[in-house]
Amino acid sequence: MPNSRRSGAADSVPPVPGVTLDAMRESDVEHVARIEAVSFASAWQPEHFLHEILENRFAVNRVLRRGRSILGYSSVWHLDDELKINNFAIAAEQRRRGLGRWMLRHILTAAREAGCVHATLEVRDSNAAARGLYRAHGFVESGRRRGYYQREGEDAILMAAEL
Numbered sequence: 001m002p003n004s005r006r007s008g009a010a011d012s013v014p015p016v017p018g019v020t021l022d023a024m025r026e027s028d029v030e031h032v033a034r035i036e037a038v039s040f041a042s043a044w045q046p047e048h049f050l051h052e053i054l055e056n057r058f059a060v061n062r063v064l065r066r067g068r069s070i071l072g073y074s075s076v077w078h079l080d081d082e083l084k085i086n087n088f089a090i091a092a093e094q095r096r097r098g099l100g101r102w103m104l105r106h107i108l109t110a111a112r113e114a115g116c117v118h119a120t121l122e123v124r125d126s127n128a129a130a131r132g133l134y135r136a137h138g139f140v141e142s143g144r145r146r147g148y149y150q151r152e153g154e155d156a157i158l159m160a161a162e163l
């Protein structure tokens with residue numbers, strides 16, 4: 001059984017004490033965009049996140065919060081019965097502590113509860129960390145877009161899962 005199907009008490013306990021998963025607020029976007037900038041070569045600007053929060057009715061935006069700090073965030077769409085994972089990152093100094101896995105499990109559970117039955121995303125060919133994380137949660141590689149990341153000429157790997 002893929003990890004994505006497991007839920008319950010274990011998932012309600014954060015892997016890092018004191019961390020909560022909350023809705024992203026307008027006041028979070030500057031901090032979120034700083035994590036985004038060090039995580040992605042083609043980073044979203046604060047305005048992109050504001051648009052998702054204020055104007056995109058398909059968007060579900062979350063942050064991992066501890067006190068006044070943001071340790072990670074995700075921005076996904078619930079498109080009818082499809083979950084599309086757009087942006088997902090953990091602050092560089094907080095990686096490999098289980099936060100990515102914890103946030104992904106919550107995203108998948110919430111999407112299932114909202115009626116989504118498929119999940120899709122794109123990831124860079126070279127992004128072994130993300131590909132490993134998604135594979136461990138039931139995603140399989142469903143296609144490739146050659147040269148999708150134009151600046152580096154890197155392929156995007158399409159991944160999909162049934163929820």
Ligand SMILES: CC(C)(COP(=O)(O)OP(=O)(O)OC[C@H]1O[C@@H](n2cnc3c(N)ncnc32)[C@H](O)[C@@H]1OP(=O)(O)O)[C@@H](O)C(=O)NCCC(=O)NCCS
Nearest residue numbers: 039088089090095096097098099100101128129130132133
């Ligand atoms: C991908 C990312 C979100 C993982 O978050 P994380 O909190 O470090 O991941 P976790 O500690 O929860 O690890 C979960 C699993 O992910 C995989 N993983 C995470 N980091 C990895 C790495 N550096 N190399 C290989 N596998 C890795 C492993 O399968 C790991 O399970 P394991 O610890 O049992 O081996 C994080 O590296 C990140 O923010 N990267 C930059 C942004 C990004 O690439 N986002 C995804 C784009 S679609």
